[in-house]
Amino acid sequence: MTSSTASQVTVSDEGEGRLVTVRGAITEATDFTAALSAGPKRVTVELSGVDRVNSFGVRGWIRFVKALSDAGVACTLDGVSVAMVRQMNMIPQARGGAAVRTIYAPYYCEQCDDERALTLAAGATSAPEQATCPSCGGVMEFDDVQATYFAFLGEQRAS
Amino acid sequence: MTSGARALIVDRDETHARAVTEVLARAVHEVESVTELARVPAGEFDLVVASFDGLGLEGTAALLQRFRELRSRGRVLLFIGAVDRGALAGLFGEHGLSNVLARSGDLDAADLLVTVQKILRGDVFGIDKYFPATARTHRMEVRASTERDGLLEATRAFALAAGAQGRFADLLCNACDEMLTNALYNAPVDRDGKPRYAHLSRVNPVTLEPTETVVVTLASDGQEMGISVVDPFGSLKVPTITQYLAKCLRRGSDLVDEKEGGAGLGLYYVFEAVSHFVVNLQAGARTEMIGIVDVRGRYKDFVQRAKSFNVFVTSSA
Numbered sequence: 001m002t003s004s005t006a007s008q009v010t011v012s013d014e015g016e017g018r019l020v021t022v023r024g025a026i027t028e029a030t031d032f033t034a035a036l037s038a039g040p041k042r043v044t045v046e047l048s049g050v051d052r053v054n055s056f057g058v059r060g061w062i063r064f065v066k067a068l069s070d071a072g073v074a075c076t077l078d079g080v081s082v083a084m085v086r087q088m089n090m091i092p093q094a095r096g097g098a099a100v101r102t103i104y105a106p107y108y109c110e111q112c113d114d115e116r117a118l119t120l121a122a123g124a125t126s127a128p129e130q131a132t133c134p135s136c137g138g139v140m141e142f143d144d145v146q147a148t149y150f151a152f153l154g155e156q157r158a159s
Numbered sequence: 160m161t162s163g164a165r166a167l168i169v170d171r172d173e174t175h176a177r178a179v180t181e182v183l184a185r186a187v188h189e190v191e192s193v194t195e196l197a198r199v200p201a202g203e204f205d206l207v208v209a210s211f212d213g214l215g216l217e218g219t220a221a222l223l224q225r226f227r228e229l230r231s232r233g234r235v236l237l238f239i240g241a242v243d244r245g246a247l248a249g250l251f252g253e254h255g256l257s258n259v260l261a262r263s264g265d266l267d268a269a270d271l272l273v274t275v276q277k278i279l280r281g282d283v284f285g286i287d288k289y290f291p292a293t294a295r296t297h298r299m300e301v302r303a304s305t306e307r308d309g310l311l312e313a314t315r316a317f318a319l320a321a322g323a324q325g326r327f328a329d330l331l332c333n334a335c336d337e338m339l340t341n342a343l344y345n346a347p348v349d350r351d352g353k354p355r356y357a358h359l360s361r362v363n364p365v366t367l368e369p370t371e372t373v374v375v376t377l378a379s380d381g382q383e384m385g386i387s388v389v390d391p392f393g394s395l396k397v398p399t400i401t402q403y404l405a406k407c408l409r410r411g412s413d414l415v416d417e418k419e420g421g422a423g424l425g426l427y428y429v430f431e432a433v434s435h436f437v438v439n440l441q442a443g444a445r446t447e448m449i450g451i452v453d454v455r456g457r458y459k460d461f462v463q464r465a466k467s468f469n470v471f472v473t474s475s476a
Contacts, residue, residue: 054336055422
């Protein structure tokens with residue numbers, strides 16, 4: 001898990017669907033304008049590359065999700081990173097009306113001091129307490145609290 | 160020791176009360192301790208130290224009911240365990256509480272002593288009060304918002320070099336980001352005390368005057384990491400801090416401000432990123448925000464620990 005100071009929003013359309021990929025830090029400088037251009041009926045937002053969100057970035061993000069909702073566009077969040085999960089737990093409006101497909105979960109290996117975010121199966125509402133460390137083959141442990149980490153899945157609030 | 164100072168402890172847990180008494184005895188002249196609110200002796204105190212947990216549910220309700228009365232009799236410092244965010248919102252918003260120490264595990268005597276001394280004396284500034292003299296520190300100065308990214312990178316590098324896990328380094332960066340934005344956009348005021356840049360979108364770069372410098376200090380002793388951001392304006396006010404925190408902790412529909420300028424979330428983001436959030440205020444002169452992250456154990460331990468929050472106001476330089 002590294003941290004960046006810049007963000008990148010890329011958009012690709014295919015038929016009635018649109019894939020929006022967000023990477024880096026979501027801050028006041030993050031521009032979602034291209035992702036909001038008219039056209040798609042469905043938008044999937046890929047968030048695995050989001051490593052940080054600040055208080056101004058989250059407001060821009062909320063406006064983006066709300067604009068999609070107001071336009072009647074079905075929004076699905078995919079590969080929701082650990083940083084984004086934290087945001088959605090702090091700010092209920094950050095999820096808005098979006099559906100969530102897959103989530104990343106944080107793991108820590110005490111044996112080799114490795115930190116990893118591992119993707120969970122689609123629709124998962126909890127994380128396995130243990131996983132195999134890709135670095136040393138040892139046992140990694142889920143490094144958060146199940147009840148609070150997944151709380152945002154049960155909390156859907158229009159922004 | 161503060162000459163003549165008198166403190167009262169209200170705590171049902173006698174073991175905890177004894178430990179608190181021992182620490183307070185090093186800072187005040189006289190310490191009294193009671194286990195029930197009904198036994199609070201007459202008179203005024205310089206400090207009332209009450210435990211939210213040790214009183215039990217009925218005691219807590221009674222404590223909240225009598226909070227204003229207790230405050231009229233002395234400055235109140237409250238120990239709290241892992242209470243939910245809604246309860247904290249009530250304490251900050253409705254009761255104006257601005258001194259809270261986390262109660263998790265053994266009493267942190269050093270933290271308590273520093274807090275009590277800061278409440279009773281005017282000497283409140285400096286992150287050094289929270290770290291041993293042997294702690295590693297790094298000082299930086301900033302005057303422009305365009306320098307922020309470099310400072311965030313330096314903060315992250317400092318945390319990682321100090322041995323922190325990546326997620327702890329992220330927390331320190333989050334706190335740094337919000338504190339810097341506050342110091343550069345919200346804090347600057349003109350001679351009449353009117354905000355200079357608070358109305359601006361944070362995309363607009365700002366640069367302070369040559370005589371105005373924001374000082375950032377990082378510290379680490381292996382157990383805790385800290386950041387201090389000092390602005391030379393002193394425009395932040397105690398009710399602003401407690402009301403914004405309360406609004407965010409309630410997590411209602413008004414959580415995110417839609418006004419021009421900030422989102423009204425900065426203080427909340429700092430609070431959530433650290434174990435202990437301290438704000439030192441000297442009106443019209445300077446504001447210092449300090450965030451301390453307890454890096455002992457794993458991230459999940461950080462998530463489960465109660466948080467400390469303290470605001471100190473001084474009129475002396």
